[in-house]
Amino acid sequence: MTEEITTRPARTRYAPSPTGSPHIGNIRTAIFAYLWARHTGGQFLLRIEDTDRKRLVEGSLENIKDSLLWLGLDWDEGPGKGGPFGPYVQSERLELFQSVAKKMVEDGTAYYCYCTPERLDAVNKAKQAAKQAPGYDRRCRTITEAEKDAALASGLTPTVRFKVPLEGVTTFRDLVVKPLTVENSTIQDAVLLKSDGYPTYHLAHIVDDHYMEITHVIRAQEWLPSAPLHVMIYNALGWTMPAFVHAPVILNPPGQKGKLSKRDNAVSVSQYQELGYLPEALLNFLVLLGWSYDDHTEFFTMQELIEKFDIRRIQPTPAKFNLDKLDWINAHYINHVLSVDDYARRCLPFLAESGVISPETAADPGDKWEFIRAACALVKDKVKILTEVPVEIDFLFKPGTDLQYPATDLIGKNDTPAAAAQVLEETITYLRQIPNETYNDREALLAGLSDISENKLHLKNRGLMLWPPRVALSGRTKSPDLMGMIITLGRDETIARLEQARQNLASLG
RNA sequence: GGCGCAUUCGUCUAGCGGCCUAGGACGCAUCCCUCUCAAGGAUGAGACCACGGGUUCGAAUCCCGUAUGCGCUACCA
Numbered sequence: 001m002t003e004e005i006t007t008r009p010a011r012t013r014y015a016p017s018p019t020g021s022p023h024i025g026n027i028r029t030a031i032f033a034y035l036w037a038r039h040t041g042g043q044f045l046l047r048i049e050d051t052d053r054k055r056l057v058e059g060s061l062e063n064i065k066d067s068l069l070w071l072g073l074d075w076d077e078g079p080g081k082g083g084p085f086g087p088y089v090q091s092e093r094l095e096l097f098q099s100v101a102k103k104m105v106e107d108g109t110a111y112y113c114y115c116t117p118e119r120l121d122a123v124n125k126a127k128q129a130a131k132q133a134p135g136y137d138r139r140c141r142t143i144t145e146a147e148k149d150a151a152l153a154s155g156l157t158p159t160v161r162f163k164v165p166l167e168g169v170t171t172f173r174d175l176v177v178k179p180l181t182v183e184n185s186t187i188q189d190a191v192l193l194k195s196d197g198y199p200t201y202h203l204a205h206i207v208d209d210h211y212m213e214i215t216h217v218i219r220a221q222e223w224l225p226s227a228p229l230h231v232m233i234y235n236a237l238g239w240t241m242p243a244f245v246h247a248p249v250i251l252n253p254p255g256q257k258g259k260l261s262k263r264d265n266a267v268s269v270s271q272y273q274e275l276g277y278l279p280e281a282l283l284n285f286l287v288l289l290g291w292s293y294d295d296h297t298e299f300f301t302m303q304e305l306i307e308k309f310d311i312r313r314i315q316p317t318p319a320k321f322n323l324d325k326l327d328w329i330n331a332h333y334i335n336h337v338l339s340v341d342d343y344a345r346r347c348l349p350f351l352a353e354s355g356v357i358s359p360e361t362a363a364d365p366g367d368k369w370e371f372i373r374a375a376c377a378l379v380k381d382k383v384k385i386l387t388e389v390p391v392e393i394d395f396l397f398k399p400g401t402d403l404q405y406p407a408t409d410l411i412g413k414n415d416t417p418a419a420a421a422q423v424l425e426e427t428i429t430y431l432r433q434i435p436n437e438t439y440n441d442r443e444a445l446l447a448g449l450s451d452i453s454e455n456k457l458h459l460k461n462r463g464l465m466l467w468p469p470r471v472a473l474s475g476r477t478k479s480p481d482l483m484g485m486i487i488t489l490g491r492d493e494t495i496a497r498l499e500q501a502r503q504n505l506a507s508l509g
Numbered sequence: 510g511g512c513g514c515a516u517u518c519g520u521c522u523a524g525c526g527g528c529c530u531a532g533g534a535c536g537c538a539u540c541c542c543u544c545u546c547a548a549g550g551a552u553g554a555g556a557c558c559a560c561g562g563g564u565u566c567g568a569a570u571c572c573c574g575u576a577u578g579c580g581c582u583a584c585c586a
Contacts, residue, residue: 295523382547466544
């Protein structure tokens with residue numbers, strides 16, 4: 001068994017309902033399924049489970065596809081791709097489900113149920129009142145012909161229910177969760193085919209997984225309780241079951257109870273995209289929620305994940321969502337993995353979104369690219385998510401005259417207005433007279449300013465020399481690297497801002 | 510209520526009977542570096558391995574209870 005798992009190419013699937021942007025927990029399961037298919041050299045399918053017409057959300061399919069693609073999860077078969085086992089949308093496979101349901105009734109493993117929703121409700125209430133477990137009383141298993149005719153005559157369309165074996169126990173084996181055994185009598189006669197002709201999940205996923213030749217069903221742990229029911233259905237159909245992995249649920253962050261909910265957290269893939277998380281970082285973070293490779297590896301490229309991923313190392317324990325760690329991983333990718341060009345290019349939409357540049361410029365930066373790239377680069381090592389970039393560098397894009405800051409900020413620690421003014425004075429003089437090569441050379445600039453600090457102004461430390469220009473250029477007390485700002489802003493703008501600062505200082509009296 | 514699964518630092522985890530006086534990471538604290546903020550480096554605090562019983566020469570690792578958490582209990586998935 002164990003050997004089979006590792007050697008055979010697996011066919012896995014991600015089978016979401018089209019109810020909006022994929023939930024982060026849901027997509028994590030998709031990641032597991034994808035990695036396992038790729039790891040074994042098999043196929044990853046996308047299947048849309050749209051059998052609940054009431055919950056359909058417009059645009060979901062595109063949303064699902066976009067999220068998958070954004071994260072780098074491409075599917076081999078499914079919507080937009082086709083494949084030998086299509087269609088891959090359940091609402092287009094109704095005849096199949098209906099014929100299977102019909103056959104089960106003929107085989108005696110399922111039966112028509114003529115109960116009305118009202119009666120079902122009443123049965124439940126009565127059971128609860130009697131302190132019994134709620135559930136269907138299996139009445140239609142023994143319904144008489146006369147009663148059946150009466151129901152039909154009233155215009156009612158029957159559902160098809162699974163005929164659960166009343167005796168014995170059923171054992172379900174999972175690849176990560178320990179074996180589970182239940183008394184058959186505690187399982188419900190689940191509806192297989194609804195009165196609207198659509199199958200329920202219980203029927204649809206089994207039929208599809210069977211005909212699509214899925215080898216490994218990787219799904220959320222919420223399905224665990226109904227797994228024994230699925231075992232019985234497979235048995236009733238005479239089909240062999242694929243291997244199962246029930247991935248752990250993702251819980252709310254520490255301090256909050258329950259599974260990850262949108263009440264207090266971002267939960268959809270698109271939300272994280274909009275917040276400025278990188279797909280590779282989100283993927284890396286998510287895969288580590290419930291899975292680990294060893295005791296120390298934290299970062300993985302997609303290639304490494306495909307190589308190293310093993311479903312048997314998936315954890316059975318629910319994991320809390322830890323935003324701090326996601327931020328750390330994201331910052332790591334921004335700072336240490338992305339090239340400056342790549343990073344700056346990804347900043348464009350966020351700069352446009354916040355109004356720092358125009359949408360037109362974001363779409364085609366043209367000759368503004370060099371400046372934008374340099375500006376973004378200034379904060380590459382300090383930003384955790386891309387939405388922070390515009391707030392960190394917007395002052396570079398505004399006219400210097402728009403900078404608003406208290407003139408007292410220009411005075412460094414242990415410094416005086418006069419000393420600060422003198423520093424600005426000297427800096428201006430210095431920047432005016434140096435050649436372009438020096439101006440655009442970080443190290444040379446720093447050396448020049450250090451020299452003035454030490455040998456001309458005799459300042460106690462270089463910090464006193466660099467502080468006033470920092471505030472003058474950025475209008476802030478926390479800013480990017482001074483030399484970087486001087487170079488990025490260019491000589492004219494830099495000197496203009498320094499001059500302006502000097503005047504602000506003078507106004508202090 | 511019933512059924513089920515799970516239980517190692519605040520969090521994510523390593524560990525699959527002796528290598529564990531339990532390792533790594535995030536976060537936190539302190540220090541170093543340093544032009545501010547970060548990044549980076551170092552150090553540290555932090556888990557009697559939920560609790561109680563067993564099994565064994567020996568248990569975080571196996572078994573049984575209890576507690577807690579989570580999930581399911583629809584003509585939703």
